[in-house]
Amino acid sequence: MGAAEKLHVDDATLSREAQAIITGNDRGGYTVPTAGLYPYQWNWDSAIVAMGFAAFDLDRAWAEIETLVAHQWPDGMIPHIVFHKEAPTYFPGPNVWDTGRPVPTSGHSQPPVAAFCAEELLARDNGALGQARAARVFDALMRWHRWWHDYRDPGALGIVAITHPWESGRDNSPDWDEALKAVDGSNVAPYERRDLKHVDAKMRPTKEEYDRYIALVEFGRSLGWNARDIGQRNPFFVADPGTTFILLAADRALLRMAKFLNKIDDVPVIEEWIARAETGVNRLWDASQETFAALDLRTSKHGGGVSNAAMLCFFAGVGSNDQRAAMIGHFRRIRAKTGFGVASHDPDQPNFDSIRYWRGPVWAFMNMMIGRGLNEQGYEAEGHQVWEDTRALLSGYGFAEYFDCNDGSPAGGGAFSWTAATWLQYAAQGAPWAPQIKE
Template identity: 50%
Template structure:
């Protein structure tokens, strides 16, 4: 998987994007469209910074965890500074936190990114990870306590998955009443072509879920028990499984007893077959309101490689889906009626997900597949720059430009001399 350095000019551009989106201890995903600190974006930003500024990488994670709630949750948005150009802002969420935050979380990739950063200089990072480690443990315990009631991870809002409008969530979204949310003005469609973003009916439902959370004071047990949306998510299930492995590995090096964390990972692996849908021949989301599978297969299903729970049947599905497009792995099945190659998570190829998939493939010994994914992702960035996501069929750049995590993925993996081997 080792390659030559592809383009030093692109390296310079990627570093400039990270530094340009730096707001002093935290990094925004891109100017205008996303003016705050986002949870998993920030973790990837830290990985990117680690290629040229290790201190800044650790600071990114420390700032993220500075907004951790008392119950252990790390919110998906931290509103460090007011920006009227974003909706829904802190006044809509109404969490009454300082700093202001949203009321949901996001995929827990921080432990995996922290371990990759630590590998760059274990001695220099030892004190930093020692301080962060108990905070990450508390966050993982929050997932266990509040989201793993059926054995796998469930989400209470599509935004919590990080894959906001993925077809996985359509059946759960259908049961959400968005007709009474009132008037509001979206800001995202002023920055990006509306055809590349979720539609208004979807957004109404998103806001209805936020309003329910605010009305109950963000009582997580109430939201799980009676909120309008609750679906099992293969993506976070597999990310958390891997993150528990990485957290345990770092804890052992620090001299901690990690048996509890190892148990969390084992329990998630044991429960993973619950997500297997024989109809789609893959790991699938499930609506816990109805008990029904989504009957969709998405890129999240293949994060099973990251967690070490892949199956031979899944490998066959991966080849069919991947070969149906040209650039990277599509976020949704190209053969499905719901596939839209340029609309956010309903089809585009995301460099950040491609990187996670490649780490999993590499760890499973599938070097050729991992290298193919790196090469295709690099081709997109070389041709079009650092966009948020891309049309997987013709490579059209989509979403926000000068995007932090795409720049980070270039520096760490897509354009790297020694692409990430994963936290082994």
């Protein structure tokens, strides 16, 4: 695939275009990631987009998160998709999930970025009105985090599992390749993939992967989407470094919010979650690869390799000195082999693909978290490199869903909400992004 022609857009123009993308994808109280390819409200997309709105419309930013948490399940889960309106351009739609919710949703969740996004809004809007909105959102997030700790870490190991690759948000990452072999996708009901009508098949998961994805949806549906039963019986139950690190960072944000909002009864609960995770993440360390890696909790085997999710260890503020030294070594090695960082998978691995979804490409919002973590942990040069790479991608190639890590070619959907939101974060705050309320 040849390199795309560079746009060379200046910062002010980028900010105007980013704002136009977010408002253009606004469907009234919620945004879609992009028209056509993703026509519904996605969980972590929506929370990140709220931070983009915060750069120019705080009221609309709060509404984005409020609309998301309004569809929380009775058990505390906030689903990964809310199907506000039927859209024929996406599969699997609400009838395939069949969750029985008043407003249809998917049957599992997504990485819980919303807490540190809500903290950002509270940091900007901490008057009486902002605190009241934050308090209502906090209560929903507290229930959601409890869901993660209860149902996705039933053994209280301090690491959280996913029951579907989609729940990680990193759908076809090599992290899941081995564990997915236990999922039989040969007998799924016939279906038509609609993503390939919008995006080149070279950029998307394969049919074999998709068959297994649908098989897991059918299995969850057969159990009535009971989170406890799925955790016990699902053939795919994999501790995810990305979700684990994001949850730990989100728990830290939730703790700061609890103290600020005087949610005193919740403080010891959150502190226990944090302490458990700070110890538990060592279970994700694969000494043979010298990286944090996915852990199949059915087989106790590590999978994957060095991913951009593993780099979120800096964002979560964990790792021994030796582990951090190894991870920063991986960061420098991988960045030296690509045109732009942070690649979603290690280019030295045979399953690397610079343009195929989560098997190599760069994602701006992942860079935002990684860059913040690097700066917070004292790796300012590396954090600055992430910022400069992100700026170069967006100013050179626009607001694509993701980018080829070698030549910067835009890939996936275009006019993408969370990519635009990432730019607005950088532009409003300056690198590194790090708004927090004071404990």
